[in-house]
Amino acid sequence: MSLANDLGNADLHLGELAELYALGALEPAERGAVEAHASACTACTAALGAAEQTVAALETAFVPSLAPPDRLAARIAASAATVVPLVPRRAAPRIRARTPLFATAAALLLAVGLAGGALVERSSDVAETARESAILATIASSHFNHVTLTARAPAAPISKVLYARNGAWIYLIVDSASCDCRVAVRSAAGVQDAGQLDVRGSTATLFVRGLSRPEAVELRDASGRVLASAKLVYSLR
Amino acid sequence: MYGRTASEQLEDERIVADFLAGTSTGLEGVYRAYGRALYSGARHILENDEDAQDCVHDALLRLWQRSESFRPERGSLRSYLIVCVRNEALARKRAAARHFHIEQRAARDEQAQYELDVSDPIERDRLRRALGALPPEQRAALELAYFGRLTHVQVAERLGEPLGTTKSRIALALRKLGAALGAKGAGAR
Numbered sequence: 001m002s003l004a005n006d007l008g009n010a011d012l013h014l015g016e017l018a019e020l021y022a023l024g025a026l027e028p029a030e031r032g033a034v035e036a037h038a039s040a041c042t043a044c045t046a047a048l049g050a051a052e053q054t055v056a057a058l059e060t061a062f063v064p065s066l067a068p069p070d071r072l073a074a075r076i077a078a079s080a081a082t083v084v085p086l087v088p089r090r091a092a093p094r095i096r097a098r099t100p101l102f103a104t105a106a107a108l109l110l111a112v113g114l115a116g117g118a119l120v121e122r123s124s125d126v127a128e129t130a131r132e133s134a135i136l137a138t139i140a141s142s143h144f145n146h147v148t149l150t151a152r153a154p155a156a157p158i159s160k161v162l163y164a165r166n167g168a169w170i171y172l173i174v175d176s177a178s179c180d181c182r183v184a185v186r187s188a189a190g191v192q193d194a195g196q197l198d199v200r201g202s203t204a205t206l207f208v209r210g211l212s213r214p215e216a217v218e219l220r221d222a223s224g225r226v227l228a229s230a231k232l233v234y235s236l237r
Numbered sequence: 238m239y240g241r242t243a244s245e246q247l248e249d250e251r252i253v254a255d256f257l258a259g260t261s262t263g264l265e266g267v268y269r270a271y272g273r274a275l276y277s278g279a280r281h282i283l284e285n286d287e288d289a290q291d292c293v294h295d296a297l298l299r300l301w302q303r304s305e306s307f308r309p310e311r312g313s314l315r316s317y318l319i320v321c322v323r324n325e326a327l328a329r330k331r332a333a334a335r336h337f338h339i340e341q342r343a344a345r346d347e348q349a350q351y352e353l354d355v356s357d358p359i360e361r362d363r364l365r366r367a368l369g370a371l372p373p374e375q376r377a378a379l380e381l382a383y384f385g386r387l388t389h390v391q392v393a394e395r396l397g398e399p400l401g402t403t404k405s406r407i408a409l410a411l412r413k414l415g416a417a418l419g420a421k422g423a424g425a426r
Contacts, residue, residue, distance in 0.1 A: 016408030049312030054415035056316035061364040068276035080261035160258040173258040
């Protein structure tokens with residue numbers, strides 16, 4: 001069938017194929033063509049999402065809820081620890097933290113000024129919950145893009161950045177339990193240090209707001225060497 | 238899903254962020270949050286615990302490895318995962334049916350088996366009312382696709398209608414259902 005060829009035409013969109021995809025009413029080759037088209041078409045991605053939401057509602061209503069066996073959770077945890085993501089994981093040992101990131105002092109909120117009035121929020125454990133809530137509220141109320149940082153050094157940990165489509169904030173997530181890396185934000189005004197990552201469990205994160213469409217994000221080691229970086233792309237709107 | 242609380246949305250955002258980051262905690266977090274829904278969907282279609290576990294494990298790992306294929310415009314990660322696992326389960330079921338020449342069961346047989354187990358009767362009543370409000374020809378096409386788990390070609394054959402007409406009816410029916418349920422607009426998170 002000519003579906004794949006049809007969807008390769010940029011003037012054509014999924015149309016009713018979005019609903020057929022979400023319902024599982026397409027053949028494998030058709031599904032592949034739909035996924036390939038959606039990966040490059042924002043409007044069709046949104047249409048797919050709407051159709052998926054309705055099918056998920058059908059599933060909630062009509063599919064009996066059954067608890068999976070515990071061994072499935074164990075199997076997935078084992079795979080999570082051993083399967084190599086298509087985005088390559090680090091090739092070298094993790095960077096060791098030289099000092100604890102947080103003192104055990106009372107609640108503290110430091111505001112570190114950046115060019116353009118950017119603020120980097122840091123806190124102790126006491127303020128952690130409130131800080132996270134504020135970060136999540138910001139992310140939840142925003143439209144954002146995400147991109148994996150490209151490794152620039154062998155010791156680069158896997159890291160990803162979520163960033164507001166209006167360029168107002170970034171949220172960097174690094175898959176490392178012991179990373180004393182710093183984050184730098186590159187913009188037309190130059191490169192600014194955005195602060196050190198906060199280690200939380202097996203990941204380290206940093207949320208930076210008050211930005212103005214930064215062009216790139218860099219992860220740097222203590223000596224300032226760039227470990228990984230990502231270019232941030234914004235739509236024309 | 239519809240009618241989620243603010244705290245549920247915040248929790249979802251945290252899960253989405255970790256999953257998209259491609260971390261091991263992200264994968265485990267998604268399984269903790271949505272594993273029951275994903276397993277239930279696969280189990281319902283495959284009618285076998287081991288097959289359902291394989292399906293959920295394989296699909297979830299594949300999606301996690303390619304987490305960048307989920308774009309924010311898509312909307313709900315939960316809905317995306319549910320549909321992906323459903324598609325995976327259907328593909329396995331159809332492949333097995335082709336291999337063993339097993340006839341697909343009628344949709345009503347599948348439903349009757351689980352009639353007493355459904356965990357969300359309020360949501361089901363709401364969906365049934367919305368389905369009942371659809372024009373009969375659209376409802377029939379949609380029900381054969383969803384409950385009957387038929388491809389659009391099979392639905393057209395079953396109904397004896399042209400393929401184009403059938404595809405349009407299925408799609409229109411699902412869009413109307415989504416509108417009736419108050420589906421969020423495109424791109425909403």
